[in-house]
Amino acid sequence: MRFIDLAATSAAVKAISGRRAKIDLLAGALRDLAPDEVLAGSAYLAGELRQRQTGVGYASLRDLPPPAAEPTLTVAAVDAAIAEIAGLAGPGSQGRRRDLLGALFTAATADEQRLLVGLFSGELRQGAQAGLLADAVARAAGVPVAVVRRALLLAGDLKAVAVAALTGGEAALAGFALRVGRPLTPMLAQSAPSVDEAFGTVGAPAVVDVKLDGIRIQVHRSGTDVAVFTRSLDEITPRVPEVVAAVRALPVREVVLDGEAIALDATGRPRPFQETSSRAATRGARRAVTAQVKGAGRAKSGSPGAPATAGDEPAGSGPVGAGPTIAVAAGATTAASTGGGVALTPYFFDLLHLDGTDLLDAPGRDRWAALADAVAAPLLVGRTTVDSVEAAAAAFTAALDAGHEGVVVKAPDAPYEAGRRGAAWIKVKPRHTLDLVVLAVEWGSGRRQGWLSNLHLGARDPATGGFVMLGKTFKGLTDELLRWQTERFLGLAVERGDWVVTVRPEQVVEIAFDGVQRSTRYPGGVALRFARVVRYRDDKTAAQADTIDAVRAIHGG
Structure with a gap:
């Protein structure tokens, strides 16, 4: 399969909001993958790389070569190139990795480069969550959705489930079972x-x-x-x-x-x-x-x-x-x-x-x-x-x-x-709390001079794969947390201003608040009342943060 076609699917999925339409697009792309491309291709459609560690940092993606005029890359070729990059180690590996990364991006068109940057950085916000992809795998393979979801829960690996479904059908999916030593997604x-x-x-x-x-x-x-x-x-x-x-x-x-x-x-x-x-x-x-x-x-x-x-x-x-x-x-x-x-x-x-x-x-x-x-x-x-x-x-x-x-x-x-x-299972806590994502941080003043203090908070938007800002807070931060978050967010910074540091949306923070009020100041139309930090959630990824729909439900619509 041409990599440009997969990039086009990713862009199309991001551009539309309908669940059924997204599933149709994803299923079509999955069907077009060759058997030896399903592992990598399903990972790309999920917004991730098959290789968990590549050694490619955010700084490596800043100065890219001009894009290619014509598409020549295939999904298999991209996967092979990334595998080679990920496998480098030892003396001279940094220079070799830089050369291989440059060669890959030189061969990529502008649309392909955008997809590659999203995959390497982990910031491909295309609205293709695991649930959608599971449905798409079922549709592409012609097997019941329930069978795919059960296999996914037991395997904990969408890529492996996609390979089984698309190459072996329902019989292959039945081979997934609870195995002592292999974790499964918790209830x-x-x-x-x-x-x-x-x-x-x-x-x-x-x-x-x-x-x-x-x-x-x-x-x-x-x-x-x-x-x-x-x-x-x-x-x-x-x-x-x-x-x-x-x-x-x-x-x-x-x-x-x-x-x-x-x-x-x-x-x-x-x-x-x-x-x-x-x-x-x-x-x-x-x-x-x-x-x-x-x-x-x-x-x-x-x-x-x-x-x-x-x-x-x-x-x-x-x-x-x-x-x-x-x-x-x-x-x-x-x-x-x-x-x-x-x-x-x-x-x-x-x-x-x-x-x-x-x-x-x-x-x-x-x-x-x-x-x-x-x-x-x-x-x-x-x-x-x-x-x-x-x-x-x-x-x-x-x-x-x-x-x-x-x-x-x-x-x-x-x-x-x-x-x-x-x-x-229904959990009850004595206060409203949400797990939100930090989008930016403001430099403090007075006693907090020199520390990153005021957090810009965002809820996940399932329709776009992005985040919707809900407000700011500096409450609940101890001196220890201020020191920690200054180091943490400078490490996540994508833009450093004199007043605001914009960061990669990766850090989840649990926020307590007294209620949700209507707001014309923020794009989601709602804001949190008296928000305060409870704790940072290093156990959660941004994809597991609470959604803007959950916030609106608290507000009552």
Whole structure:
């Protein structure tokens, strides 16, 4: 397939807003790919490169050669060129990479160069999300959409699913199954503004879980091999030796667990989320693996797909009000043994596989009963069953009193819908919060002179693939956060002015606010009232930020 034709499809998808029309365009392009081009071509249509690391930075894309007058590139040729660039290492690799990149862009037309820049920079905003592409793959291959989506959730890799569907059809897609060691996209929860609404959606009886403000973890164990993955499917096994030790101590042979890891103080109350997230990202923790969790390694089979983390939906046993206890399974490390940082304690709320049996399609009550049998109570998130709104509200209040984020109200008869944000799990927090993307930052004044301070906040626009600005805030920023964000956003800068620094839209930040008001100042027609920073969400990508539609829904239309 000519690369120019794929570039034209990308531009056309970006230019139209109708979902059906987008799917038609994407499906047409997928059909035109040769079998050996599907892997790379489906990645390009998803706005990404097949190669996760290329060594090509933003600065390399600033001074490009003049575009070619006529198209000569094919999808296969582009993929081969990028593979060669990504494979360079050692002395002289920087110069060789520069030459190869120049040759590729010299051979590309203006439209092809635009697509290449978007792919290398990760900023191809064409409105082709994973859901649209899954539908397009199904249409191009002539297979049921549900089969493609199921395979995608189990594989965690759209490219692999596209290859299977377009070369082997439904039979090949049936080969995707839960495999211990290969992470799958976690089930997510919808949000509700109140316990009453959440309980009304789920119905009685309902299960109420404490919602921890930790990092989401999915833990796979096969024999003594343990692998820990984040919400985005990144592997963090070396960074969390205490989690590895706790799961290795369980009386099971094979298991896949869903849960949270959180830093607690000496009284058992949650420490600030930044401490939890920074501990999970501490490289020094890797040294503790050898010392404290000797032999900890990856699960044998599978490899992580695309990246996820952080506190989303907990569960467990015991009274919700009490919250999780401090005790950790035998062998877990202490704060002193994790590279000098605070310890992370794992708590689990779901069980997806146990000793050769997949439990994804089992109702929650069965999964949770099996979980309680396999995992000791101190490692289970607080959970209670309620039959009334009053009981659910009492559980919510108790969770907040214990210092937790809120609760998740769950339907006990629902299966584990990997990758879905369905109505079976409803999270309730005591305030409005949104995960937004930082679009620009203003230099501070007075006490904040020399630091980047006031954040320009944007919500994701699914129709365009871009972002809609909702307002600014400098509230909720400690001196430590100001120092951190100054370094972070200067590293993301695409334009530095005397007053405003425009940045690549990559950093997600959780914003609390009191409400949404109509606004003529911002293009989305709405703005946040009394916005303030809660925390930075390094566990989320910009593609996972909240949408402008979610903001308008809070406003009431």
